[in-house]
Amino acid sequence: MASFFYTTESTESINPNIRCCPLLLELLLAIRTEIMEEIHNMEQSFIKLQTIYGFASQLSFFMLCEQLLNKPSNSNQKVEKNIVVALSTTLFYSVFGYFVTRVREICQGSRTRTRPRSPSYLNYLKWICRIAVEWAKAIIIVLCLRDQGIHYEPQLPYTIVTFTYYLMTEKVFIEMFPLFIENFNINKLENLEHLYIPFFMNVTVIVAGVFVALCSLYSNYSNFIFVNVYFMVYLRVKDAYHNYWEVLMAEREAYSSFQVASPKEIQEWNDICAVCLNSMSNARITPCNHLFHPYCLKQCMKQSFLCPLCKQHFLDVVTHEK
Ligand SMILES: [Zn+2]
Ligand SMILES: [Zn+2]
Structure with missing residues (x-):
């Protein structure tokens, strides 16, 4: 209560018009941001059509x-x-x-x-x-x-x-x-x-x-x-x-963030590519330590950024490592 009275007392000495202005401005800005966001969403929906x-x-x-x-x-x-x-x-x-x-x-x-x-x-x-x-x-x-x-x-x-x-x-x-x-x-x-x-x-x-x-x-x-x-x-x-x-x-x-796998790493992995089920002669390593064909990995990334094997989000792993 004390702080409430204090604030009202201190602001009452200021001209009410000046006090009103920043509030009004803030409100207008908020409305403007809201409207711009709505317009942006509508435009994006239109582009999707x-x-x-x-x-x-x-x-x-x-x-x-x-x-x-x-x-x-x-x-x-x-x-x-x-x-x-x-x-x-x-x-x-x-x-x-x-x-x-x-x-x-x-x-x-x-x-x-x-x-x-x-x-x-x-x-x-x-x-x-x-x-x-x-x-x-x-x-x-x-x-x-x-x-x-x-x-x-x-x-x-x-x-x-x-x-x-x-x-x-x-x-x-x-x-x-x-x-x-x-x-x-x-x-x-x-x-x-x-x-x-x-x-x-x-x-x-x-x-x-x-x-x-x-x-x-x-x-x-x-x-x-x-x-x-x-x-x-x-x-x-x-x-x-x-x-x-x-x-x-x-x-x-x-x-x-996907390193190129060396022949030794591919040999150690000793498994097929989980996407196309073929053996690998060249591969990329995901941040979650899984190996895939570079092409298969890119094809998967067209759908989502989730690892095809463990379903971890690539960007999450990258940011965690950072
Ligand atoms: Zn593959
Ligand atoms: Zn994975």
């Missing part, structure tokens, strides 16, 4: 490219036309994306022997019909546009730039490129292709987005530019940093 997130940035980029690269049919080109042309372009590309996804599924199905039921001819027929329907939809839209006086005639530079952008931002290709690069066994990538490649793809897309946005500003095309920049640049930077760069750094830190 890769199809919609990819579509939003593709549409933004295509709209700006349409303005910059396609020769306008008339001088006072409307914003609606840009949106419609960008939509048609994404529609055509998405048919291609759908086709690749299906082919990939078929290839994966034939590779995995333990698949419960192999796709029947009826399924193939269904896929072919679906692809035909998607193409028909895209063509009908273009024909309808022509009726409305909007000619969809993409120029070659526009097609090259937008198609490359599509490949860089579409989910199926983001998953496929790292697998393709893995075949080259590039040592510099340390078997972390699944993080390095999407990160570099994101950086390329961000640079392209910034370039196109600057060109649009320069050519006085500023409709929706903030929305476009938000999807093309801001969210992409967030995605690259939080979902690839941070994970990449954590994985590299964990992996750097």
